[in-house]
Amino acid sequence: MDDHQLAGTLDAGPLAAKTPVLDTVTTEVAAVSGIEVDAPLPAVRLQGVTKRFPGGRNHDPVVAVDDLDLDIRDGEFFSLLGPSGCGKTTTLRMIAGFEYPSAGSLQIFGQEVGLEPPNKRPVNTVFQSYALFPHMTVAKNIAFGLEMQQLPVDEIDRRVAEVIELVQLQGREGRRPKQLSGGQQQRVALARALVNHPKVLLLDEPLGALDLKLRQAMQLELKRIQEQVGITFVYVTHDQEEALTMSDRIAVMDGGRLLQVGDPEEIYDRPRTRFVADFIGDTNLLIAEVLDADTARLYDGTVVRVPTGAPAGSTVTLAVRPEKLGLWHADAERDLRLDALTGTIRRVTFLGNAINYEVVAGERAPVELVVRQGNTPGIEHFADGERVRVRWLPGSVAVLED
Amino acid sequence: MAATVDPPRTQTPTPASAPDEPGLERAAEQAESRRGFLIGLPSLLYLVVLFALPLVIVVVYSFATRSRTGRTILADWNLSSYARLFDPLVLEIGLRSLWLALLTTVISLVVGYPFAYYLATRSPRVRGVLLVLVMIPFWSNFLIRTYAWRVILGRDGPFVRFLEPILGTEVQLLFTPFAVVVGLVYGYLPFMILPLYATLERLDFSLVEAARDLHATGWQAFWRVTWPLSRPGVVAGSILVFIPSFGAYVTPEILGGGRTTMIGSYVVRQFLSARDWPFGSALSVAILAVMLVAAVVYFRTRDREA
Numbered sequence: 001m002d003d004h005q006l007a008g009t010l011d012a013g014p015l016a017a018k019t020p021v022l023d024t025v026t027t028e029v030a031a032v033s034g035i036e037v038d039a040p041l042p043a044v045r046l047q048g049v050t051k052r053f054p055g056g057r058n059h060d061p062v063v064a065v066d067d068l069d070l071d072i073r074d075g076e077f078f079s080l081l082g083p084s085g086c087g088k089t090t091t092l093r094m095i096a097g098f099e100y101p102s103a104g105s106l107q108i109f110g111q112e113v114g115l116e117p118p119n120k121r122p123v124n125t126v127f128q129s130y131a132l133f134p135h136m137t138v139a140k141n142i143a144f145g146l147e148m149q150q151l152p153v154d155e156i157d158r159r160v161a162e163v164i165e166l167v168q169l170q171g172r173e174g175r176r177p178k179q180l181s182g183g184q185q186q187r188v189a190l191a192r193a194l195v196n197h198p199k200v201l202l203l204d205e206p207l208g209a210l211d212l213k214l215r216q217a218m219q220l221e222l223k224r225i226q227e228q229v230g231i232t233f234v235y236v237t238h239d240q241e242e243a244l245t246m247s248d249r250i251a252v253m254d255g256g257r258l259l260q261v262g263d264p265e266e267i268y269d270r271p272r273t274r275f276v277a278d279f280i281g282d283t284n285l286l287i288a289e290v291l292d293a294d295t296a297r298l299y300d301g302t303v304v305r306v307p308t309g310a311p312a313g314s315t316v317t318l319a320v321r322p323e324k325l326g327l328w329h330a331d332a333e334r335d336l337r338l339d340a341l342t343g344t345i346r347r348v349t350f351l352g353n354a355i356n357y358e359v360v361a362g363e364r365a366p367v368e369l370v371v372r373q374g375n376t377p378g379i380e381h382f383a384d385g386e387r388v389r390v391r392w393l394p395g396s397v398a399v400l401e402d
Numbered sequence: 403m404a405a406t407v408d409p410p411r412t413q414t415p416t417p418a419s420a421p422d423e424p425g426l427e428r429a430a431e432q433a434e435s436r437r438g439f440l441i442g443l444p445s446l447l448y449l450v451v452l453f454a455l456p457l458v459i460v461v462v463y464s465f466a467t468r469s470r471t472g473r474t475i476l477a478d479w480n481l482s483s484y485a486r487l488f489d490p491l492v493l494e495i496g497l498r499s500l501w502l503a504l505l506t507t508v509i510s511l512v513v514g515y516p517f518a519y520y521l522a523t524r525s526p527r528v529r530g531v532l533l534v535l536v537m538i539p540f541w542s543n544f545l546i547r548t549y550a551w552r553v554i555l556g557r558d559g560p561f562v563r564f565l566e567p568i569l570g571t572e573v574q575l576l577f578t579p580f581a582v583v584v585g586l587v588y589g590y591l592p593f594m595i596l597p598l599y600a601t602l603e604r605l606d607f608s609l610v611e612a613a614r615d616l617h618a619t620g621w622q623a624f625w626r627v628t629w630p631l632s633r634p635g636v637v638a639g640s641i642l643v644f645i646p647s648f649g650a651y652v653t654p655e656i657l658g659g660g661r662t663t664m665i666g667s668y669v670v671r672q673f674l675s676a677r678d679w680p681f682g683s684a685l686s687v688a689i690l691a692v693m694l695v696a697a698v699v700y701f702r703t704r705d706r707e708a
Binding site: 096097098117118119123124125127129131132133134135144145148149192193196 | 611616619
């Protein structure tokens with residue numbers, strides 16, 4: 001069976017069954033609430049979701065998730081990204097049903113599920129440590145969810161065979177999880193969840209235990225499978241690169257709060273807060289004084305064209321990615337389309353595919369910048385101590401809110 | 403220059419030491435194993451003299467003959483003591499012991515499992531407190547605690563006083579099989595709880611979450627995941643309760659009052675009052691065989707799980 005046929009057979013199951021249900025729910029909600037519904041119903045909708053755990057220090061409750069509003073669209077690959085302890089896993093566990101929200105509303109395709117037990121939710125989870133049943137074979141692991149739903153035996157067999165082919169585990173059906181490699185266990189975990197045709201698939205750092213090469217291969221594989229089955233994926237990760245590579249949209253979280261939601265380009269190119277700018281990729285943070293609506297001045301006197309929207313005289317933080325900066329000799333001719341800053345190279349770091357230059361400008365309150373030049377043939381290399389001009393397109397600088 | 407001078411110097415030691423190295427290695431290994439033997443020697447002597455030797459004596463006596471006066475004649479080796487194991491009376495006592503021991507094991511499991519599960523899912527501090535509570539009874543004498551049950555179950559005890567007005571008839575709890583089972587469960591429950599706790603504590607509870615996530619109800623998750631994965635603890639606990647219950651002596655003597663004779667008491671009677679040491683020894687060997695079967699079941703199960 002080739003991929004197209006496979007996608008066809010798999011799609012027929014969940015989507016054919018899902019679409020009419022979705023329509024009735026949409027109209028029902030619209031009728032009840034009297035709200036005009038033109039946008040399709042989100043796969044997952046969190047409104048004011050808060051989770052407090054008892055017993056922190058001084059017995060004060062610990063707020064793991066704080067007043068979260070979030071819509072996850074039907075069919076998208078959505079990532080919850082943040083450092084450990086940011087509340088992303090707790091959010092996922094609330095969607096799965098392993099934790100109940102302390103406050104707020106949690107809907108899956110318009111249905112309030114916040115207090116439903118996990119077995120009654122149309123979602124399935126791929127666990128961080130896979131959580132495969134060690135006493136069952138691969139086939140039994142995968143069939144578990146279908147057996148619990150008491151599907152007819154021949155349908156279970158058919159769907160298990162189908163999903164085993166999807167994740168390319170043919171010939172491993174009779175093995176125990178222990179007899180499989182990490183990557184294969186990962187596929188079993190995925191198959192065990194997907195075989196139930198969930199409306200939303202939840203993935204809790206599923207690639208964390210794999211080595212780099214395998215992780216990269218599995219990223220592509222996961223993306224392929226997601227596109228093939230068309231199910232909404234909610235993916236929890238602390239790896240920003242992974243989130244950028246795979247996601248349609250990313251939500252960045254810190255301290256239980258949602259900082260920014262957007263597609264990977266938006267998150268990377270236009271971070272709204274210092275945390276987002278800093279957590280995702282490398283960035284230069286620059287303090288500037290606002291001159292007027294469209295310009296601001298750095299400490300060394302360089303005037304930057306940037307629409308801050310802040311009153312003149314106030315201070316703003318600007319963020320610019322090292323690779324958006326270009327490096328020229330200090331005596332290079334001026335280009336009026338670009339903003340520029342003149343400084344001295346303090347340190348050169350060779351990265352293999354690129355070279356990092358640390359540039360310092362100004363004396364009393366120096367401005368420090370990292371410039372990254374791709375290690376492409378013909379590019380000019382600079383040395384420590386050289387006077388250089390750093391130039392950039394005005395649009396590549398983002399203004400941060402904090 | 404240096405090249406012509408150096409080679410003889412570096413080469414001479416190599417052929418000289420090379421054949422010696424395996425010998426040195428063997429000597430070191432022998433010293434190692436000799437040290438291991440010396441460390442184990444005291445325990446080995448202790449076990450041979452105080453465990454293996456008495457056992458051999460019991461086995462030897464079981465083939466001997468009892469004289470008219472009750473002395474054991476270490477001659478005319480025969481199997482008549484073993485033949486007597488199939489007397490209806492002996493079989494009855496044996497089956498009763500088996501039945502009471504099994505009942506004790508099942509009740510201990512039913513009572514102990516939920517407690518062990520509760521224990522394993524508590525915070526470490528609560529676990530510590532509860533584990534101490536499980537072990538506190540061990541700090542006082544078993545005989546005394548069993549006599550305490552005589553008071554609790556006796557004529558003036560709370561159970562009888564409570565039940566008699568309700569039922570309107572005379573109630574006899576002490577000196578019944580019921581009392582014996584109560585005493586056995588009381589005595590051996592910790593042996594069930596501790597191995598169960600050890601297994602459940604190591605259980606990966608994300609497996610239970612996975613089962614719930616895959617549409618299992620709480621009960622289904624328990625029977626399909628938790629129970630099969632805790633089986634090693636169930637088997638270990640059952641063996642640890644079954645073996646001492648089967649051969650119990652103190653509890654049936656004190657709480658059964660000689661009316662509910664179990665095999666342990668019967669063995670003691672052969673040695674003390676009947677003065678039939680060969681038969682008592684044969685009974686002991688038979689008990690040993692039953693327990694050996696139980697132990698083999700245990701190790702087989704454990705190896706299969708691993």
